[in-house]
Amino acid sequence: MQPTRTAAAAALLSAVLASPAAAEGLVISNWDGYMPPDLLERFTAETGIAAELAVHATNEEIMGKLVASGGTGFDIVFVSSPFAEALNALGLAAPIDPAKVPNLANLYPEAMELAHDPGNTYSIPYAWGTTGLCYRTDLVETAPTSWMDLLKPAASLEGKVTMLSTDRWLMGAAALALGKSLNDTSAETLEAEGALLIEAKEKLLAYDDTTFYAKLVSGEASLVHAWDGWCNYGIAENPEIAYVIPTEGSDLWVDTMVVMASSENKDAAMAFIDYVLGQETGVWVAENILYKTPNKVAMEALDPGLLEAFPNMAIPPAELIGYEQLRDLGEGQRDFSRKVTEVMAAQ
Amino acid sequence: MLTRGARLAYLAPGLLWLGALLVVPCAILLVNSFFLRGVYGGIDYIWTVENYTRAADWLYLSIFLKSAKIAGLATLFAILIAYPAAWAIAQAPRRRQAALLVLVILPFWSNYLIRTYAWMVLLNREGLINEGLEAVGLIGEPLTLLNTEFAIVLGLVYNYLPFVILTIYAALARLDRSLIEASQDLGAPGWRTFLRVVLPLTLPGVAAGGVFVFVLSIGNFITPDLLGGQKIQMVGNLIYDQFLSARDWPFGAALATVLIMVMMMLLFAQAIAVNRGAGRREAREARP
Known part of the structure; x- marks a missing residue:
């Protein structure tokens, strides 16, 4: 009797656990407000495929869920490229079938x-x-031109600058200033970056990667380390705000869509990606969240006035592709994290 | 007296709750702390104590010490502010005491995060406090109040003060008034009555409130993030970053385990102190 009962219980349990994955329709996880609010409705109306949205606040949050569950429960996730890379390395990402994504x-x-x-x-x-x-x-x-204008600010700017607190971009500012690769985790590079950032910390108002543009608008900060799209939120409120890529360059960040290898609806997932790559979604992203999209037909359809008001929207792809991308650090992550802790803990 | 079965039935919801939501997660944490981080995050199931040897690094110890210092300062100020307040409430007419106690817990009716944001609005360089001081001509340049250790301690004291007031008030309310009268009759000045009679008898309340503030403060990561401008790292932030930024769950689990051990030792020490105090009192009362 006992084994049968256990088997029945196990079957029941697995049925309960598997039910979300087996449900019809797609489960998509994206940052809140990062796609048109009616996108899923329109997608379902057009294709007949049901889709449901889950939101994550950070890459790390969705990554934690995916690693813990082996990717089950989601069909498509929106993550930044280093995380897409890690998902692929972990075998959690499905290959994209270009034949099913004509867009x-x-x-x-x-x-x-x-x-x-x-x-x-x-x-x-x-x-x-x-x-x-x-x-x-x-x-x-004087208008800033170099990463050193942020890291070693003029006396009048001391206590009025902020830096991004997300580790990769924080260290990235020092890497770019020193002419190093963003993905170099050698001991001497980390040492030099750490020393520069600890020195810079004394002159900082704060580390901030969520409200820095508001600090600019209020005048609490005069110069902040920023992603171009977020600087646009400041520009929208105060035309005296400007964005510049320092002469030493920038990183190229890319937010991507990844289909999960565990998805049971891969064809539907490809259809969704194809739908997103249509012109409309790209135009919405540019107009509503002031981000550039790699969607050529969308960018070409934009109102020229928008590019004029937010000049960084017009950075050509040829320039973007010249900047180094953040890559997953793999084995180097541990030394990198320790150095970040050292910077964050410095007095 | 309840029967064994009835006792168990009464305890079951609480035990289940604690077991499922406290003991099991802590056990998972403990087990994870003995594995290794996978190259792309996640966990490699290889037994090791490496995470603990890594945690013994001076860098991480200094963050523990710094957190202990901030939590200690918060505890000290909370007690210094709470004691007179609790005394005043305990001395008030009985009917007014209830109203005063409601006022003490009133801040809990709004969200912790919102209350902490309010301090950011008050403390920043363009904030109300600086503007006020400038308006009355007390300062020429705005003071740097926000994004400092001072702001963190202030935020912690503000948020946890009610707990201390309540625990000290409870001790004061139980205090036998005739002991104070006896001390006064025997000619002790007010300060001596306080030091020799009132304070020792209310010490368990002070300790309970103090340990509460310390334990809640040392693991806090929201207040240092918001009021410290992320420039001051406490152990809560360190653990948070290991789980979320570094995606090094095993190392984060090891650091969290160390922190939990520290907290448990403090709570044990407090419980022992309280028991001993109670034991001594009983012994004294038993004497003929």
Whole structure:
């Protein structure tokens, strides 16, 4: 009797556990507000495929869920490229079938040769951009041109600059200033970056990667380390705010769509990606969240006035592709994290 | 007296709750702390104590010490502010005491995060406090109040003060007034009555409140993030970052285990102190 009962219980349990994955329709996880609010409704109306949205606040959050569950429960996730790379390395990403995604042709050719995934074999770029300096033209004496203007600010800017707190971009500012690769985790590079950042910390108002543009608008900060799209939120509120990529360059960040290898609806997932790559979604992303998208037909359909008001929207793909992408650090992550802790804990 | 079965039935919901949501997660944490981080995050199931040897690094110890210092300061100030407040409430007419106690817990009716954001609005360089001080001509340049250790301690004291007031008030309310009168009759000045009679008898309440503030403060990561501008790292932030930024769950689990051990030792020490105090009192009362 006993084994049968156990078997029955196990069958019941697995049925309960498997039910979300077996449900008809797609489960998509994206950042809140990162796609048109009616996108899923329109997709379902057009294709008859049911789709449900889950939201994540950060890459790390969705990554934690996927690693813990082996990817089950989701069909498509929106993540930044280093995380797409890790998902692929962990065997959690499904290969993209280009035959089922004809709208891939809408992408800029540069967006098909991204360093983390040339040929878009497991990830499709959704939005991309740069990281640079966002500042109040009326509050700085001279316009910043170099990463050193952030890391070793002029006396009048001491206590009025902020840096991004997300580890990769924080260290990235120092890497770019020192002319190092963003993905170099050698001891001497980390040492030099750490020393520069600890020195810079004394002059900082705060580390901030969520409200920095608001600090610029209020005048609490005069110069902040910023993603281009977020600087645009400041520009929208105060035209005295400007964005510049320092002469040493930027990183190229890419947010991507990844289909999970565990998905039981891969064809439907490909259909969704194809739908997103249509012109409309790309235009919505650009107009509503002021991010650049690698969707050529969408970017070409934008109102020229928008590009004029937010000049960083017009950075050409040829320039973007010239910047280094953040890559998963793999074995180097541990030394990298320790150095970040050292910077964050420094007095 | 309840029967054994009835006792168990009464305890079951609480035990299940604690077991499922406290003991099991802590056990998972403990087990995970003996594995290794996979190259792409996740966990490689290889037994090792490496995470603990890594945690013994001076860098991480210094973060523990810094957190202990901040939590200690918060505890000290919370007690210094709470004791007189609790005393005043305990001295008030009985009917007013209830109203005063409601006022003490009133801040809990709004969200912790919102209350902490309010401090950001008050403390920043363009904030109300600086503007006020400038308006009355006390300062020429705005003071740097936000994004400092001071702001963190302030936020912690503000948020946990009610707990201390309540525990000290409870001790004061139980205090036998005739002991104070006896001390006064025997000619002790007010300060001596306080030091020799009132304080020792209310010490368990002070300790309970103090340990509460310390334990809640040392593991806090929201207040240092918001009021410290992320420039001051406490152990809560360190653990948070290991799980979320570094995706090094085993190392984060090891650091969390160390923190939980520290907290448990403090709670044990407090429980022992309280028991001993109670034991001594009983012994004294038993004497003829």
